[in-house]
Amino acid sequence: MSDDEMIPRADVEQWWGTSITRISPGEIDLRGYPVQDLIGGASFAEVVWLLLRGELPERRQAALLEAALVASVDHGPQAPSIAAARMAVTCGLGLNNAVATGANLLGDVHGGAGQQCMDLLARIRERWRAGEDLDEVAADTVAEYRRRRQHVPGFGHRFHPRDPRRDPLLGLVADAAGEGVVAGEYLRAAQALEQALAAGRERPVPMNIDGATAVVYSELGFAPELGRGLFVLSRSVGILAHAWEERGSGARIKGPIPRRLLAAYTGPQQRRLPAR
Numbered sequence: 001m002s003d004d005e006m007i008p009r010a011d012v013e014q015w016w017g018t019s020i021t022r023i024s025p026g027e028i029d030l031r032g033y034p035v036q037d038l039i040g041g042a043s044f045a046e047v048v049w050l051l052l053r054g055e056l057p058e059r060r061q062a063a064l065l066e067a068a069l070v071a072s073v074d075h076g077p078q079a080p081s082i083a084a085a086r087m088a089v090t091c092g093l094g095l096n097n098a099v100a101t102g103a104n105l106l107g108d109v110h111g112g113a114g115q116q117c118m119d120l121l122a123r124i125r126e127r128w129r130a131g132e133d134l135d136e137v138a139a140d141t142v143a144e145y146r147r148r149r150q151h152v153p154g155f156g157h158r159f160h161p162r163d164p165r166r167d168p169l170l171g172l173v174a175d176a177a178g179e180g181v182v183a184g185e186y187l188r189a190a191q192a193l194e195q196a197l198a199a200g201r202e203r204p205v206p207m208n209i210d211g212a213t214a215v216v217y218s219e220l221g222f223a224p225e226l227g228r229g230l231f232v233l234s235r236s237v238g239i240l241a242h243a244w245e246e247r248g249s250g251a252r253i254k255g256p257i258p259r260r261l262l263a264a265y266t267g268p269q270q271r272r273l274p275a276r
Contacts, residue, residue: 020051031055045069048233052226060181061220065230067172068216071165072209072231074238081105083256085239086246090254095243102239106232114231117154117190117214118224124189138192139199154190154211155197162206169212173219182219190215 021030028035031050038047042056045066049057057065077083085102093101105111124141128134145152157163170187177184190211198204207215210231217227246254257263 019054048230052222057220058181060176060179064172064176064182064216064220067169068213069230069234071169072213072234074235074241075209077242079238080110081235081239082242085243087254087256089243089246090249090251092252095240095247098243098246099236099239102243103232103236106228106235111231111235112228113153113208113210114214114217115224115228117211118218118222118227120153121186121189121193121214121218122224124193125185128185128189134188134192135196138189138196141193142196142199152193152197152205154214155194155207156205157208160208161203163208163212165209166207166212169216170207173215176219184219186215186218 019031021028022032023029030038030047031054033042033050033056038050042050043062043066046056046062048069049055049062049065074082077086081102084105085098088098088101089095108116120141124134124137127137142152170190173182173184173187176182177187190207194205194207194211213231214227217230218224222230
């Protein structure tokens with residue numbers, strides 16, 4: 001290769017140019033902070049914020065983020081992401097493969113409601129800030145979802161009449177709003193939506209974990225897509241724990257139902273192949 005054909009060193013260095021991490025022999029800086037200063041000097045939640053946002057959070061912001069991360073770590077092996085990770089382990093896969101298997105199930109249907117709720121709350125807040133009445137906007141939103149026969153993301157739960165994670169998270173947001181740490185607008189939008197969902201019903205439809213964490217992440221200024229990423233980060237802890245527990249069981253090729261049971265067959269009765 002001639003000198004004219006050589007790629008300039010600066011172009012090579014910028015190929016994966018990043019503002020997140022600087023590395024040189026004996027040195028690692030994260031967003032400008034030496035890693036040795038962050039070790040023992042910042043919490044994991046603070047470092048998550050730092051890497052995603054560029055600056056360290058205030059103490060109360062970090063506490064809110066950590067509370068949301070803790071709230072979403074696990075929901076038992078009936079969750080598809082957890083069950084898949086456990087099945088992967090019984091098929092001989094290592095922990096990295098098992099965690100990846102579980103995390104890869106966290107898509108739009110299983111794991112995506114938080115991001116969808118953040119998008120919805122942002123639209124409600126935008127209309128409210130434009131001058132519309134908040135309660136009317138919430139009622140219009142619920143009516144539109146009912147016309148489309150769709151569930152409002154972040155509300156109701158197939159197992160819990162009232163998600164036990166709702167009240168602690170929303171209480172922390174309310175306290176933070178009262179102290180000026182967050183504005184509280186997304187909290188008010190979510191509460192108005194919750195009231196609109198309960199109107200005309202015998203039983204309310206309270207926020208679930210997806211709705212509560214959507215409020216937290218929105219109040220903290222995270223983009224909706226990052227809200228899903230934070231949920232995946234949190235739930236990966238539970239996926240790892242269940243995969244590790246299953247590895248200790250010694251079970252092999254553990255399917256979705258116990259071996260003594262078979263999935264219901266709904267096809268045609270046994271038949272003979274036609275003579276040819």
